[in-house]
Amino acid sequence: MNYSELAKKILEQKEKYWRKLLSQEAVEENIITALTMIDYYRLLYDLTIFDSIYSTIFMSLTFRVPLGEFSTLKLCYDVELPSPEEYARGKLLSIEQVHCFEKYPGMKVWLSDLFYYMMTHFGPLLALVPREKGYYDVSYYGYAYYDPAQSEYFIKSTALKESKRSVSGRGYAKIFKSMIQALNLDYETVDNVFTYLRAFDRAKLESALSEYSWSGKTRVQEEVEGKIPIPTEDLKGEEKEIRAYSLGNLWLDLLAKMLEVDITPIVKEGLPQVEGVVDPSKRADIAIADMISREQKLRLLSLPLLAANYQRAEERAKFYASRRADIYGASRAMYYAIKEMIDRELGDVPKFMRNQYNVAVQQLYARLTRDSGWGYEAYRTMTPEELKVQWIEEWAGKGLDREILERLFARAMQLVKYLGPLRAASKLAQHAIYSR
Secondary structure (H helix, E strand, O other): OOHHHHHHHHHHHHHHHHHHHHOHHHHHHHHHHHHHOHHHHHHHHHHHHHHHHHHHHHHHHHHOOOHHHOHHHOOEEEEEOOOHHHHHOOOOOEEEEEOHHHHOOHHHHHHHHHHHHHHHHHHHHHOOOOOEEOOOOOOOOOOEEOOOHHHHHHHHHHHHHHHOOOOOHHHHHHHHHHHHHHHOOOHHHHHHHHHHHHHHHHHHHHOOEOOEOOOOOOOOOOOEOOEEEEEEEOOOOOEEEEEEOOHHHHHHHHHHHHHOOOOHHHHOOOOOOOOOOOOOOOOHHHHHHHHHHHHHHHOHHHHHHHHOOOOOHHHHHOHHHOHHHHHHHHHHHHHHHHHHHHHHHOOOOOHHHHHHHHHHHHHHHHHHHOOOOOOOHHHHHOOHHHHHHHHHHHHHOOOOOHHHHHHHHHHHHHHHHHHHHHHHHHHHHHHHHHHO
8 A cells, every 4th residue: 555545544534533423413423322322331331340349359358459559449530511711622521530539538438348347257367468568668677568560550450451351361361471471470379360350250241149240131150059150260261160159258269268268157157247337238349339330320421522522613513624533643644654564574474464463563552652541550660671571472372473573572662662752742732722
């Protein structure tokens, strides 16, 4: 494809993007679509958010990291109408990301209830953990452990994000295994964590647990000795089964396994009420998950406006006037620059295989330069050597050639160095125009 054909293709993609997302007609149609499918979207939100919050609590208990440090609890937003002056400049809605604890102070109360509950019933178990997560200038020397930043971010953000993406278990198992190689993590620990995160994901549809199931969606399993079997798998892809009385049982099961403690007698009769805990449901976890889920669902009808934000009326009416479409076009140009590099480097490789290498490099570029979303922190805090090991291990595990990946990594990092700032500059210019 010559450059004139490429320019024409990018122009067509820009216009298509504008018509589907940015134009005034697109905004109106997308609002109607959201209204029509609102029940479906609400179910998706529940399936995603309850899983994410419960998995976050599980990771917090397993690694003794305060819940407030996890990325999943930093994804609340304040959404407001703009001032008349801001609206005239193209701001349809004002949105600001805030920590969920700041927006909902009651969450701290619920969490204190949760951990008071845990310490009341499982205090002897939790007390067996010999050391706690260390914090500089806070923890006592010799009584805490300190992880490198990359490992911390993997625990607090990236592991959760990767385990909740819409990919197969095999797909993100390769990411976990590549992290083990790059960061020198303990295989057995990561394998156990993966197995339990996979159980949380699969239980939503395959094993109805009390307070973690959806009518008409979650399959009911026959109990085995009073426990519910939950299908899962390990990093090698071997099918496994975890049996639990309840959701709380599932949380504590891995910690008990790591400490070689039997918690069956504690949870066998169900989780009793705790005197002095304010929450009448006695389940702070459900209160938190429900609060965040309701917040997300309340923004459903705002999404079409947020997607078309930062555009003046003229830009929503005329394609050629839309700066947002120009920014999208610049991103597409960068995509094709990466693709052209791969085609040039791998001219003797069959096209279908070149496409696989293109996906690998585009993914690396996105992880390091994308300015929205969460879960990329572990990748961005790695040294170049660690990142290289992680990326090559992940994609070699998916069947790509190590020597070719070695060759492409250096070229990909050059593109990140030169194209990444251009991408960031285009976004900063946009915000400068519409925010002044």
